[in-house]
Amino acid sequence: MLRADSCKEEGKVSPQTIYVVALLGFIGILPLLSQDPYLLHVMIVANILAMFALSWDFVAGFLGLINFGQAMFFGAGAYFIGFLVKAYSIPPIFGMIGGGLMALLLSLIVGIPCLRLRGPYYSIATLAFSQVLFTLALGLTDLTGGEEGIRNIPKFIGQTVGHYYFSFLLLFIIIVSFKFLLRSPFGKQLISIREDDRLSEAAGINTGLYKIFGTAIGAFIAGFAGAYSSYFHAQVNPDTLSIGLTFYVVAAVVFGGVGTLYGALIGAYALTFLNEYLYFMMEYRLLIYPLAIMLILLFSPNGLFGLFRERIKVFGHGNP
């Protein structure tokens, strides 16, 4: 006889929880251990990239849609703040939610035609849309500030340490939300589309609608991260919409491990630290990334997180 408790061992403190609590403790005391503002700055940048990477991993890793234009959602959120602060003064948290909603709206405009396409055609179509927005951001100088972008966005947290804790709080909320969502029936149905979208339809799932919902959620998080990035850097420029940024985030997720959430975090941290601490190598550091990614994929096709999971064996199988 099959029993409900054979599906999931609930009510036990898992090793996974212990690792997460230990990590949170370390994050909490780090600013007390190190007074280096540069280190905290790098970690905030990594957290913003991690939020963005999570948004891409959610769509690509769990829904199976490889979006090569994800930067357009990050940029939409970032520019939303740039436009907003010119005219209005609203609480930053509403600004960030507004940035997320702007990206969500954009995902509906882009998604409805693009989601009719499959596989590489979808990827190319999203890339094209992203490029259109990038060109507009460069060209509409009066509105966007052109190459210079929009500057002097007021910071709502004065000190780096404040941003440090705030960015971790946002990251934590996003991860917990994604974990919750992916464990829900809705999340399982999204994952089923990645597994086999025709079979999902045979299970009664409106795959078209779910893809729109899934990409909208991913876009909201990307837009939210973009909006926060504008506040943190006190500026926004066309780089936030660039193909380069999309490929950077794709590289982070692939490096960390696609479809795991934790992989997006690890990849974002790894690439940000490589980028910052190899700065003395100038352009040569750009050779290090592909080499590092190739080596990781050679030894662990599931990325750095896959490597950890094989060693530690506490994070279970692929799905959250």
Place this chain on the structure above:
Amino acid sequence: MGILRIQNLTKSFKKLTAVSGLALEVKKGEVLGLMGPNGSGKTTVINLITGFLNPDSGLIKWHDEDITGWKPYKIVQKGIARTFQQARVFPNMSIFDNVVISLAKAKRSCLSLKQDHKQKALEILNWVDMKTKPSTLASQLPQNELRKLEIARAMGSDPELILLDEPVSGLTPEESDSIAKVITRLNETGVTLIVIEHVMRMLMKISHRLIVMNSGMKVCEGSPEEVRVNPTVIEAYFGKGEEEFVNFG
């Protein structure tokens, strides 16, 4: 009056006519066997009924409602579920999740899985006599358990009609018998079934009525006893003579 009625259904792939002017009716509570040689159009018929293909012409009516060309998910929501010729499951999801995602009620409460949904999924898995632990990944299942999981997934949507495409393909005789028992029990609960199968002995045993197809057309319809001795069927389907055919029964 049948619950499913098909009129003049035609589907071609370029120059090949897979189904030509097919008419059939499925009565509530019956097991309808669909048989025919390879390439006779049986799977195409299932794909047309379940919305995986759009017909070139013809009409598919479900309880007098025209469902021709509807999307597959809408057809499932109307009460028609299916399995596939090659056992098709979500390989990187657990057995339990494979069933849960098809539960009609769980779809409505999209953010939390209620206890009665879990219970329902486990009941279905017990009902099809699934031996493997529900937390096991579907990709780790042997072929016979995959077939049971497919049936369980189809049952999850509470269908009135299930279309089974070669449910015992690739199974041993013992495993086939076990699936045949599940199909018979399923029918005893009131579910109507259309079964495509190459294993004649099994199809003859479980079907109330048989339709034989050849080259996209219906060549014979009747009870297993009538089909067994029909000379057109013997010629079209077996081509080796009546004696050998009768031995299948």
